Amino acid sequence: MAATALATVTLTSVDHSAFNVTSIDLAKLLKGPLALDGSVTFYGTKAGTSTPVVQKFDYTGSWTTFLFNANFTGLSSLSWTQGALSRYEFDNINVTAAVPEAQTWAMLLAGLGMLGWMARRKRA
Template identity: 40%
Template structure:
């Protein structure tokens, strides 16, 4: 394999490596709800566009309660993702417009169940671009659980978590992330094999 081929292999591998690093970035703004426009004391809560209304939360719109991370109101557990979390209660919802290129993405988040209300489960739907990707049911007192799914989009779209249960159950949501799909290891192998084949062809040409 000549120097040009080796340089092409190195450049291609470097490009893929950099792409994988860039794609790991979270494309959701304020995914752990740590940037409200108001002060919320420990163990307290307020509503965005609802009763006990407070200010805004950077990146997000909708009607939902924001809570501090403590064993305070509604038995919300301490979240591993910062000082704040949101509740999906009844038919409340949160959403964010995402700036995405066309492609495949991974959505991940964590949820937990209300701990001081011994009623039924809270059900909520996860949607992207108006398409329901998943319907989740969170049991009373459920511990924090990691969730993830994959979706494909043609471009910019809206991410939404919307309650489906018309009673006083609550699903807590935190640590929301959207990342572009990273190439599988097989992609790298195929690239190296293809460039290796180019090297073989180049050597044969030199031999002739």
């Protein structure tokens, strides 16, 4: 898929849940001796905190798979802008649902334990 020149592409989940991005395939769209290699910068926003994360990839003529760093987890959005002269195609964006962190599970279990303890205490 290719975006139009100077267009910004933004990904969000339909249900506004957090997601992780692991990789993307990029290739140069314009071919020939006057076509420039280029780079594209991806901007992510962390869900809940709105903390920005940024990563830049340099691409050439052939399809290349680029891996995102570990900061691209728990995102609420991912965006990038197509250049005017150094245009590219993208494909195979690997996105997965964010898995709750261990602290979240621990708080859930502690809360359920407290509810059970309070219910048992009321019966006694």
